[in-house]
Every structure is written in structure tokens, then in C-alpha cells.
Amino acid sequence: MAVTLADELARQQRSISVAEFFEKNKHLLGFDSPTRGIITTVKEAVDNALDACEEAGVLPDIYVGILRCGQDVFRIIVEDNGPGIVPEQIPFVFGKLLYGSRFHQIRQSRGQQGIGISAAVLYAQLTTGLPTIVISRTGPALPAYRYLVQIDIQTNEPRIAGKEVVEWDRTHGTRVQIEFKSTIAAKKKLLEYLKYTSVVNPHARIRVEIDGETFLFERVSDEAITCPKAIKPHPHGIEIGQLMRMIAASSSPCDEFLVSNFSRIGKKTAIEICQSAGLSPRSPVMSLSPQDQKNLLAAMQNARVPAPPTQTCLSPIGEELITRSLEKEFQMDFVKARTRPGSVYSGHPFLVEAAIGYGGKLSPDGNATILRFANRVPLMYQQGACAITACIAGITWKNYNIAQSGLPLGPVLILVHVASTNVPFTSESKDAIAGIPEIEREITLVLQELGRELKTYLSQRDKNRLAEDRARAVCAIIPDIASKVAEIVEMPVPDTSLIEGRIMRRIVVKKVTRDGRVRIEVRNHTGTRGAISLYDISPDAGRDAVPPPAIVTEVEGEYTKMWQLEVAPGEMWAAEYGGSGGGTVQVRGVSPENVAVVDLDAE
């Protein structure tokens, strides 16, 4: 009887295609809801576009279109000016899960699994039955090809539903058009994703069209990112199973095998490793017994070699760029960024960078704003499942004068970017980073460093607040005293600004509004040259401002006008425009104890 049962059970045993597996478990790929599906699709396509442009050394020019084209069907188009895909590869890149060029390379890239975009093709086909339309062109002298691609679920092989040469205005690039069932366009979340993407990809230009509305994320840097270079595996980060496979595929002698297959092993080190494993450096590596192979691995792992070369295979954003991007987007009172040196987990090089911002336009209530990035891609979902969040919650923020209940509270912004040749995501949807101890340690260290900086700033600020209140009072009353005195002694009213400045030995910023004219003055009473960024946030557009501001942005009727200026000691700078004043004035670039903002409109 038991025989029958085992035989019966055996008849139910079947191979599961990877496409079948992910069709059933589509939430693993970020397709758990139709709205989320739109974000995931755009994200995968934009990631691919940015990766391709980086490989080609091209400044990315990306178009994203989202159009409702039926009662509950949306069409998503993503178009780039990358190097294009050769026609024979198109069906595989889009119509086969686990197919790609970046999985086997040890370098930082956005895509790393060969799953993303074909998952979108799979999801589209599941919900609408329609093939995905791909146009690609690899150069001006070559035609553009248009493919209709589907996935055979049972085999995970591409199915070509159509193929033709078409006219296309781009000389090189790729355009993918995917239609699937959804109910809403997920506009807010999508714009948020694109905003954060452009923060960490300042060289990219992204045009977006959602249901008729258009948005532009303009590039702020004209320098293409240098594409990270692939490295070889590191001798300390390899397991016996991998080594055995590499040995089986090699016909070299031991020492050459080591030199040519691993990073950081030169001829001398290779010979040392062989000797300490009790092997002859010139014997063919293929001939090693299993025990010899284990000895070789042990010798490799004990060898003193430098850490993997993180500089070439990783592409951090950099402290300056992080600070600049955050200043532009959030206009905070304090912001500091840190890029940690490279490190390694399980043989994979990685690097953590982070920033902390405080005050300014951040909401004073509720949890801190957390921005998570992995390999220059913003992580938009599953904050609670991410090692970054766990590390933030694990720090005692009260030590840095920040309130905390689980996460830190108040007008605090925390940005963390993890860059690696293999980011350990918690699932194929790449939403959250797994809790790898080495990575958690680096995140915690960089946040503690930044926390100390924030604490210094906060105590300084508290000390300065009293002094500033006094300065403001003095500056407000001096002109009145001066004009009263002038009246009594029947003399013209003297210029009191110098006195004001001297009282404070600071850079003094004054905003005064009279008769529909707004005047902002900056006086440098310190002994050093002051290069500052001046933000004037008010309902005035300041279109006639002299000198004109470097940047003007508008949010719900509030204009932020930004000037970048330098004032020599004892000198004065001023700007004027027509308007009704009010709002607030903020200054960046000088340490806060050296600045006094005397915003007379605010009185």
C-alpha cells in the first residue's frame, strides 16, 4: 500500500518554470497591487535606461509616459538614448526571466538579477494578455527594430509575436511599451520616485507625461557618471563550491590560476598561497584532489591580501553632491554628508554613505524623513523591513539631542545609500536591504558620526539663539534711535548699518519692505570673506529682482529665491525687487554663529 502512495505522489512531482513561479508569486517582484505594478514597471525600465546610458558614457535623456488607454488598462512607455539592444537579444532581454548582462559581473549596477523588466512583461501578459512592444536601434546607420514579445510561461522562453523594421527618430536607444490592468496612475508616488532618482542621478534628464500632464526633471550636471568597472572575485570572499567549479573549468597551473582568476593576487602572493597549501605552484590546478582544493581555499583565506578595490567597481554619489541635492530639495538649516571607505561582506565589496539634515522646511512633527537608496536607486516600499530602518531605530538618538520613539522624531532627515557589487535585497522586488551584519555596522557607524555633528550644531544653535534675539532687538531699535536723535539735533539721519554690524561681528542679513519694494542687504562684519547661499522664501515671485536670483522654485504660491554671493570683510551686497515682503530669509554656507538674520518684515 505504501508503495502505491509513493508512486502516486511521484506522479504529482513536476518541474516548475521560473516564469510560473513568479507568475504565482508576483508580489515577490513588486507586483502585489496594480498601482504598485506601475511604479515597479517604470522603476525597472528607468533603472535599465540609466544602466545602459552609463555603460555607453551617454548623458541619459529619458521619457516616461503613462496613459490610460481603456477603462482599466494603462500604457507605460519608457524611452532612452542608450546604446540600444541588438535585434537578436531583444526577445531574451524582455521575454526571459533570469537573463541579463550584469548578473555575472562584479561591479555596481542598478539591475543585477536579470528579472526586473521581464517581470513587467510577465505581469502585463497575465493581466491583459497583450505582448510588450520594444523598439530599439543601435546606431544612426542601422534600422530600428520593433518586436512584440511575450513569455512562454511553461518554459520561461521568449515568444516573438511580431517583428519588423520601423522608422524611429532616435539614432540609438530603446523604447519599451507595456500595457497592464490598473485603476489609477499612482501619480504622487511616481513623481516622488522620479524626484529621488534625479537627486542621485544629477546627470539624467527625465521627461514625464502622466495622463496628459507633463513634468520635467532637468539634469543639473553635464558630467556622465563613470561606469564602474567589473573586478574579479576576492580570495577571501569565496566558498569551496565556487572554487571547485572554477578549478574544474581551468587548465592553468595553480599559480597562474590564482593570478588570473582573483583580484589582489600577484605572482608572488600566488606562489606563497600554493606553498602554504602544500602544493606545487606549477602543477595543473585541475589535478588537485578535493582535499588539496580545500587546503588551497584555506591558504587563500589566510593569505594577507588587500581588501577588494572598491574605488573602481563602486560608484558612490559623494558627500558634496548629496549635500547639494538635499539643499536644493529640502532647504534645511543643517545638512552634513559622509561617504564611508569601502568594505566587504561575503566577498562582495560595498560602501555606505549617509547624510543628516535638520530644520528648515522639514516637518517638526512626526517621524524623521528617511530616504533609502541602493546603487543609486531610491527604495520606495517596505521601509519597515529594511536594514537601514533597523539601524536608524537602533541608534540612541537622545545622545544627539534628538527625540526618539523607535525612529527619531522631529524635523530630521536621514539619507542612507548602500552601494555594492551585489546589494543583498530581502526579495526580488528590491525594496529593502537584508540585515547583513557587515553592512549594518557601516550604516550605524556613519549615522553615529553624523549624529555627533548634528549634536554640535544643535548645541551651538541653542547658544546662539539668545544672542540672535538680542541682536534682532538692537538692530530693530537703532534706526529709530538714530532718526529720533537726528530729529532733535536737526541733522540728516545717519547710516546705522555699520554700528549694527559691529555690535555683532557677523554677517548681517536684513530684509526690509517699504512702499512695495523689498530690499535684502548682506553686510560682512567678520574678518574673513563670506561665500553664502541666501534663500528668500515668500509669496513674492521677485521676477524683477536685481541682481536676479540663481534659482527660483515655487511650491503652492511660495517662491524660494536663491542667490549665491560673496562679500569681502566690511563690504555690503544688496538685492531689490517689487513685492509685499514677508516670508522668511535663510542663509547657508557660513557657520550659524557667524550669521544674524534680521528679518524686519517678520517683526
Added chain:
Amino acid sequence: MAVTLADELARQQRSISVAEFFEKNKHLLGFDSPTRGIITTVKEAVDNALDACEEAGVLPDIYVGILRCGQDVFRIIVEDNGPGIVPEQIPFVFGKLLYGSRFHQIRQSRGQQGIGISAAVLYAQLTTGLPTIVISRTGPALPAYRYLVQIDIQTNEPRIAGKEVVEWDRTHGTRVQIEFKSTIAAKKKLLEYLKYTSVVNPHARIRVEIDGETFLFERVSDEAITCPKAIKPHPHGIEIGQLMRMIAASSSPCDEFLVSNFSRIGKKTAIEICQSAGLSPRSPVMSLSPQDQKNLLAAMQNARVPAPPTQTCLSPIGEELITRSLEKEFQMDFVKARTRPGSVYSGHPFLVEAAIGYGGKLSPDGNATILRFANRVPLMYQQGACAITACIAGITWKNYNIAQSGLPLGPVLILVHVASTNVPFTSESKDAIAGIPEIEREITLVLQELGRELKTYLSQRDKNRLAEDRARAVCAIIPDIASKVAEIVEMPVPDTSLIEGRIMRRIVVKKVTRDGRVRIEVRNHTGTRGAISLYDISPDAGRDAVPPPAIVTEVEGEYTKMWQLEVAPGEMWAAEYGGSGGGTVQVRGVSPENVAVVDLDAE
């Protein structure tokens, strides 16, 4: 130039085998650390053993062995008395990822992906280079086979490193032996996992040997679990892509196609669906145009059919069994369980059951104890990423008189079990349940129901506390008064117990220790028969107790002695043993307002 680049990039494009993918991303399968690897391996093997025994209708008798067999190598053995695996299938079941019998069936099972145990084989091979050893036998008349299995990483196909017939003492069953690199045996976590597993699998007997120490989790029920039956897909839970595939594979007319491929569709409904889709019920379904197929799907989704039959395909633990298991393990003052009716997400039937416990041996400090289960498997990792945790944190526990900071605080235990034909885990490691709105809604509802019950209990308890304090004072003083009065009037000391009882109209439990003898009396002063469980927790082992307790357990020198007893109205029950008294006495089975525990030792 661009052509060259696209061509160059094309040369790097490669297919990625699913084994390669998971070797690189082993954290997705729960192998992110060597310690965790041990737990994951045992879990996958035990899950398979329980599933196999369930399919065979056999009471599981499982052996788990963990032995250090080298400086940093552990051998894990899991052996079961299931139906066994036919020899030809052994290499595939253990040596190929995405291979199994349960993926294509719509019914609750522990394994559902065809990944688990082969992932352990993969990890073992990666870290030690060794094959996994499998012995299996499918019946007493048949020989046992012993296989050495490995996985070819590049192809994800099994490689047989050895195969022979061996002697084996089991008449049917499977034994798997896996060796991999680790540093410690993870004993505590492992025993915790096995304890929770036996809570929800009371029919299983699990013997464990860790590094020489042995443990036994004995079965407490002799009834095998009925194996859930596979059902057909539900017409409301299917997407166009799936329907198109089913249509392409069918040669039936429309109506027969519907009846034979879907649950809840009879002949009459099938004809109605065809008609509302504008199709002739007798036309071959294969001949339908794509638009016809879409119309058919729309008609299926609008058809009024009952929800999927959750009774047969799901196997809930049940309220009574949950309560009993929790009482046994945690001895709380209050425990209530609820099993919700079946429900559906994306066509997958599911069901949520939960329990709340309070007081007793639960720690009064810190977060509530949370026990998460999915398809009768305890979830041991990633609590923070789980929809169950999110739902618990999302409830306003203050409404139920429970303190809260994110999670509820204090001596509270919350158990949630999600059973489904396809549990939506957040990753292949099956640690956490994804945030599917339908499931979250059911979890929240059941916890709110239980929260209200807990609130009722807590207010009752507060009311009773005062009355109990009075009773305790009265009962403590009456014997003294009685003996004083007896002395004065020179009469023998009267028995005061009846007076005590009448004062309170309750079941009165008294524990008194005199001259090295402990006596516990239970008097029933209510009008109804009282069946109670009496727990006496103290350093006394009570080995000579008369009557002997039903259960005695020991934790760090504290013995919990439990008697089950019934006392008729006006009657008395007593137990005695040698000892020094002290400790606490607790009573279950009667509503708390009807019990007074007068623990004189505690005075």
C-alpha cells in the same frame, strides 16, 4: 561606434540558472548566516516530513540530529516515517530548485515552492563541497536506496554522486543528511522552533539530538491531520493570461470547459456565463478569438458564484486546540482563540485564526509575545517585515486597556495563524507574510474581536480584585478567632472552612504548610459543579503527593504541579505532599469571579 557598443554589450548577455541566482542570493532562501542555515535546513526538512506524513495519513515520528563533525562543519540529519520517495525522483526532489509536487496544487501545505530542501543541498555544497546523502524506502517489501545528490549550478539539474541499495530499519520513510559550515549549533532557536512546531502539530512526535543532548517533543494527540484536498481555481480569481493558457490546452466546448476546470461552476452557471459573454455554450473553447476570451473572463468575474470551498483545501488548527496548546506552554490567566471563516485574495483561499493570552507566566515587562504561524509552520525571523506584526501594531490596544508603544506592552501573548493555498511570503525564505489588504483585514478583525474579550476579562478582574483581597483577609483571620474563642470557652477548635466559603459563595482554594506537610484544599461553595485545573507552582517536587498531580513540569528548580478535579456543590477536595510550601497557586476553568485563592503560605 554605438553599434560596436551594443554588440559588445550583447556578448555579455547570458542566461542565469535559477541555481546560480540563488547561490548568489542565498539570503533570499534563509541562508544569510551559518547559524541561520542550520535552522532553515531543519525547518525545510521537517516541513517536508510533516507534509509527507499528512499525505500518507501517518502519525509523524521525526528524528532531528545535529552533530559537530569537524572544527566548523555540522552534520544535520532529519528522518521521518512518511511514505518515502520513489528512487527515480530522489535526485530531482533534492537536487533541483523549483521542483515539487505541491506548487501546482490548490491546497494548504507547508512546502509550496519546490525550493526549500534543495536550497539546503545547494548551500551545503557551496560551503563544504559535499553531496547530500538521502536514504528513502517506500514500503516493507522494497529495498531502501541511498543516494549522494549534488546540484549542477550552471544548469540547475541534479548530479548523482553515488547510488546503492542499503539496509535500513524503517519500513518506509526518508532520511536526509546534510553537512555544512557553521560555528555553533543554534540550540536555543532550534528548540524554540521545534516547540512552536509541536504546538501547532500536536499529532507529531519529534526527537532531537543536538551535540549529544537529547530532547523529546511528544505528541499529545493520536489523530492524524486530514490532508487538505486540492481544489480547482475559482472563476473570480483568475487573470486573462492564465485563462488563455487553459483555453489553448482544452478541446472541450465552452460550458464543459468551465465546469471541468473551475470550482463552483455547475452546468447551469456555465451556460449563463457563456450567454452573458455572447458565446454559444457548445462551441469549442479553443476557437474563441482573443476578444471572445476577454468577454468570457468578464462574464466569469461577474457571475454570482459562491466563494471557494475553504473547508476542504485548508486545515486550520482550531480554537480548542490553540487554547489547549497555549495553556500547556504558557499557563496564562486568560486565553481566547478565534478561527475566522474562510476568505479569498487573488483567487487564493485563506483563513486567519488567532489567540490572545494574558498574565500568568508571561513577562509583565517589554513588548507582547508574538507567535506567527503560516500553514502550521512557525515563522522565526523577520518579525518586523511581517503583515501580522504590522496589523498588531496598527490596532489601538489602549481601547482594550493594554498599554502600547508600537506593539502592545505587558504580559500579553498574541498568536496569529494564516492558512492558505498560497501564503504570500515576502521572500523565498518564508519568514514573513506580505501586506495583502484582504489578509490584513482578516487579521485586524480577529484581533479586534479578541481584544474586546480581553477587555471584558480585564475589567472583570479589576472589579474582583478588591473582593478577593477582602476574602483573603477574612479567611486568614477566621481560624485565629475560632481558636481564641475555643480557648476561652474551653471547647475544641471548630472547623471554620464552611463559614469561610459561605462568606464568599465561591470555590475556595487554600494552601497551608505545617510541619513540612503541604495541604491544598478546594471547597465548592457555589451552586454548580466545578471542574477546574489547579496549578501549584513552588520549589517542592511533590513526588509523594496524594492524589498525584496529572502533570509535573520543572523549570529552573520551580515545579508546576497540575491537578484536574471536579468538586460538587458543598463538597471538598484536598491534596497533600511533603514540602516546605511557598510559591503560588492558580486556578483555571472557572470564571475568575467565582474563585478565591487563599494562599496562606504567601502571607
